[in-house]
Amino acid sequence: MTGIKQYALGLDIGGTNSVIGAVDKIGNLISYDSVKTRAFATVDEFVDTVSSKAKALMSEIGDGWECVGLGVGAPNANYYTGTIGFAPNLPWKGIDIPLGKMFEERLGIPVILTNDANAAAVGETIYGCAKGMKNFIMITLGTGIGSGIIIDGKLLHGTHGVAGELGHVVINPNGRLCACGRKGCLEAYCSATGIANTAKERVKNTDEPSLLRNIKVDEITSKDIYEAAVKGDAMAIDIFRETGTILGRALANFALFSDPEAIILFGGLAKSGDFIMKYTQQAMESTMLELYKGNIKLMLSSLSDSNAAVLGASAMAWNN
């Protein structure tokens, strides 16, 4: 051990917000900043602005500290190549954008890239409710749905660096259009966007009374549905039941792959608490193969949304 204090930078690129933070070796978030991901027309402008914010953090922290690197969590990120591929929820549609290299050039520090949900899974392992777990699945319910899979204590990257895209498991080949261009993905139903679309359909296609009818139909968000449910709105509560049931059935299928100790839900929608979790748990357990029944814990992430992903991304930099 030297006397020099060290920290890692973590960047979580989400469909809506991107958060960059500096994290010390025991997981304290020293300082952070954020940008709106969709505010940048090109990936170059995005990387420029985030790099400026990173440099500002680095100089704020000062000379007594050493930065070990930057870990980036991004949708469709490839751990092996440091690139992001076709990412349905990001504004830049290029194929194989070399995000790792772009940040390295601007910051002059080692950069490691992974799927944002992978980063959240690592964050959960080191700082959250998955401490000591060797085998679990992290499902991030945000603008889209991501997943990070831990097996034998290690992040599963796969052959081509893109393992764990469980949000794009097709649950209905003739179902709703997904942001990825295909039909019937889990994400099209159980992400924040998906549940909002369910509400929009219900408002448009039924006569059910609901507080949601007080909102312009195309502007309904998952937050509106939650707030209506809190006020006892029957349609909002039923939308959570429908969404939780779809999610729970999917989780019972995922369990059959890796026989995990737990499935951990993370992100805005997971915070809707019992409105969704009760039905998710019920559907998961009642759909579960006999051999697995009662064995797989369904848990909520114990980290706050932004923290888990940023801490996880930074943890990637420590591990690098």
Next chain:
Amino acid sequence: MTGIKQYALGLDIGGTNSVIGAVDKIGNLISYDSVKTRAFATVDEFVDTVSSKAKALMSEIGDGWECVGLGVGAPNANYYTGTIGFAPNLPWKGIDIPLGKMFEERLGIPVILTNDANAAAVGETIYGCAKGMKNFIMITLGTGIGSGIIIDGKLLHGTHGVAGELGHVVINPNGRLCACGRKGCLEAYCSATGIANTAKERVKNTDEPSLLRNIKVDEITSKDIYEAAVKGDAMAIDIFRETGTILGRALANFALFSDPEAIILFGGLAKSGDFIMKYTQQAMESTMLELYKGNIKLMLSSLSDSNAAVLGASAMAWNN
């Protein structure tokens, strides 16, 4: 190296046949024997008879050889506990039958138990088309559907020893009854039993002309469908199209979990060749998430049915 020649016993317990064989260190099947799995009313009678056959093999091989142990591949087998759980396709419905211990008591050699599809995956890794592959999924299309998942060159066992039951992924929550008691499992459609049930439904519920109408409807088997397809029977060919399409869509979903180098199909139905493979490949590739397209090979096992499972089971004994 000593001068003593060694071999391992491998036992593959299938829904129809169980095969026991003696395998040398480089994968030669020295000798083997088989029994009809369903001919035994109790698991004790089954273990007694198979143990007698094992002893006969051992004495046939003679004193110049040393037996290192027995590897058993069985449906719903638990690697950690040496037991089989509720196995839909086996005649003995006990929970946690201590098969490993029962064989150890009778044979006096170390016994290791795993899922029959896991054993086939190990066999494929050592002797078949998965040599050198670090990440692949083996799907066994037999009486039921099993799966063996290799990640980082190792068999995935999971937290409770039962990882890889992809035959029981529910593809339609309101679908056909599966042998496991639930509805709409992949196995209910794409196993040998499943495709036979599709044919029975088509014969009963439609007026389509077909050679299959020459067979008593409740006795139609997957072999009959294959033979009709070979003769150009339109309904039989369409049943393969339907089955292959369902299978291919499921495989595209499985790929999202581990991003494998290949998915390898094994078992009777896989041998129906292009009748099923063409549609499986088409559906898998056309359903595949953009990020994965063209990356995942679909392959046929290069080992004969009985050999792969027996060799794989025996390989478990070497590794033990």
